[in-house]
Amino acid sequence: MHLRSLLGALALPIVALADITTDIFYWPVHDAQPTVLARVSYDPATLKSDLLSYHPPSTTDSDDLLRIGLYTSTSENPKLWSGSLVSRSALSSDAHQPQLRLHLGPTHEVFHVSLGATPATSSASPEHTDLKVQLISSAPGPQPHLNRPVVIGPDGQNPEEVPEKTLLQKYWWVLLIVMFLTMSGGGEGQ
Numbered sequence: 001m002h003l004r005s006l007l008g009a010l011a012l013p014i015v016a017l018a019d020i021t022t023d024i025f026y027w028p029v030h031d032a033q034p035t036v037l038a039r040v041s042y043d044p045a046t047l048k049s050d051l052l053s054y055h056p057p058s059t060t061d062s063d064d065l066l067r068i069g070l071y072t073s074t075s076e077n078p079k080l081w082s083g084s085l086v087s088r089s090a091l092s093s094d095a096h097q098p099q100l101r102l103h104l105g106p107t108h109e110v111f112h113v114s115l116g117a118t119p120a121t122s123s124a125s126p127e128h129t130d131l132k133v134q135l136i137s138s139a140p141g142p143q144p145h146l147n148r149p150v151v152i153g154p155d156g157q158n159p160e161e162v163p164e165k166t167l168l169q170k171y172w173w174v175l176l177i178v179m180f181l182t183m184s185g186g187g188e189g190q
Contacts (some may be wrong), residue, residue, distance in 0.1 A: 027067040044108035
């Protein structure tokens with residue numbers, strides 16, 4: 001029994017380091033169901049990704065708006081669509097190269113897909129534009145400072161901050177002394 005649990009504990013890091021594969025879909029607004037746009041394999045530990053397959057939408061369709069996204073699962077809905085609405089020209093422009101942004105959640109699963117653009121490279125042919133993939137991991141948000149005393153005034157209100165004094169307000173007495181010495185010390189005996 002102990003040998004089995006030891007082997008299971010050793011195999012767990014190997015499974016955690018395995019690449020995860022996900023399908024990204026495009027869905028024209030007037031179509032009934034989505035079509036596979038790309039299949040991406042990624043390593044959440046190193047944030048490196050590989051584009052396994054890419055099938056750009058045909059340019060003959062009259063729909064200019066596409067939904068780009070994926071199916072995720074929640075406890076309430078095992079097949080929940082999550083994505084962004086983009087223009088078809090965003091996937092097939094000569095001026096820029098499309099960049100698929102995969103947003104990773106705390107469990108290293110893709111929870112949202114968006115489309116960006118990078119300047120086109122000179123090596124890319126105009127009739128076929130490759131798709132770049134960028135992984136964006138979720139960062140922890142700001143944490144509150146707990147167990148800090150709350151300072152309030154005697155009337156129960158927050159104390160007002162005293163504005164800092166200007167240079168003239170701080171050192172007015174130096175100007176008074178300089179003016180006194182200037183007026184009284186310059187005369188010679190007559």
